[in-house]
Structures are given as structure tokens and as C-alpha cells.
Amino acid sequence: MPPLAETAATDASDPAGYPHDLERDVASDEGLRYHVRPIRPDDAARLVEFHRHLSPQSVYMRFFTFHPTLSQAEVTRFTTVDYVNRLALVATAGDRLIAVGRFDRAPGETEAEVAFVVADEYQHHGIGSLLLDELVSAARQRGVEVFRAETLAENRAMLDVFRHAGFPVSSGVEYGTVTLRFPIALTDDYQAALAGREATRVPPEVSA
Secondary structure, rough: OOOOOOOOOOOOOOOOOOOHHHHEEEEEOOOOOOEEEEEEEEHHHHHHHHHHHHHHHHHHHHOOOOOOOOHHHHHHHHHHHOOEEEEEEEEEEEEEEEEEEEEEEEOOOOEEEEEEEEHHHOOOOOHHHHHHHHHHHHHHHHOEEEEEEEEEOOHHHHHHHHHHHOOOEEEEEEEEEEEEEEEEEOHHHHHHHHHHHHOOOOOOHOOO
């Protein structure tokens, strides 16, 4: 299991529109502590380092191709968002970035594409599910009604995150790529599933 981690402090010079309300500390029932917050342009070096340490398998699952290094254009695009139509959340352990989740939509659209990736040693600890829940909440507040995701058919862990979220998911497969769509409106099923997940995300001050 990854070690316990101290919470990283928020930079004093946050970009315009930075949504502080999307920050939260998490302490899982497995003893893992991390901080979730919106991405900032000054995360560029952390994002490069995060990507560099992903296994080739994790990179392939995220980009569907061999992509060992992010270009400068990609780094700039991934770390510079408007927090409305394009939003990314990161999970950090100390100053290290351990996961990234994001949604992206065209202005005025109510459907957004969602994706996330978790550092290999932090996978299977519920971080992907937490990022999805946080992105769902933020997207709903910003007028998004439907999430769309594309993942490889062999990526069972990612498919399980979406299919067990509590939303009615429709999917189609073409050339080994699964496209999933699901409305993100609050439903009884989602709220029940979310409550179960939240019970394992104990605030640090409670779990100490």
C-alpha cells in the first residue's frame, strides 16, 4: 500500500476563476491520505513527472497508443483550463501528483467527455471513483447533463468505475474501443452508491 501522505498547500497565486470549493482532503479506510484540488498552470512540472512515471500499460490505457512523453503543447493544454467548460482535478500526496481526472466540453454543449488516470502504485484504492464523483458534482453545477467516456475494452478497471458509479450507462464497442454515455443527474441509485463510497472516505481529522 502507498504510504500516508501529507496534504499539499494551495498556491497563494491561484489563477482567475480557480474554484476553491472543489478542494478536499481524503483519508481512505485503508489509511491512504491525499488532497484533491483543481489543476493549475504551475502543475506543469508535476504533470510531466507524473506522466513520466506511468507504466507503459497505464499510458496505453489512457492514450490508446505508445506515448511516453507529453509535448509542451499537451502540458499547456492539460494544465490551463477555464474551470467551466474544461475542468481537471488532481490528487496529490505531498507535492507529488498521483492522479488526474478531467472533463471537456464545447461551450454551450451539455455533454462532456470525461477521463482520468491514476499512478500505478495508487491504483485500486478508489481514487478513480472519487475523481469521477467529484467531476460529476462539478459538471452538474456547470450545466453538464451527460458524460461520455472512451476506454479500451481490455481496461476492465476503468469500465468497472463507470458501470458501478450508480448511473444508467449505455455503451457501444467499435474496433476494441468502448464508448460509454450516462446522464449525471442525481438519482436514488447514484445517491445510494455515492453514500457507500463516501463512507470509506473519512476526513483526516476524523480518522486520526
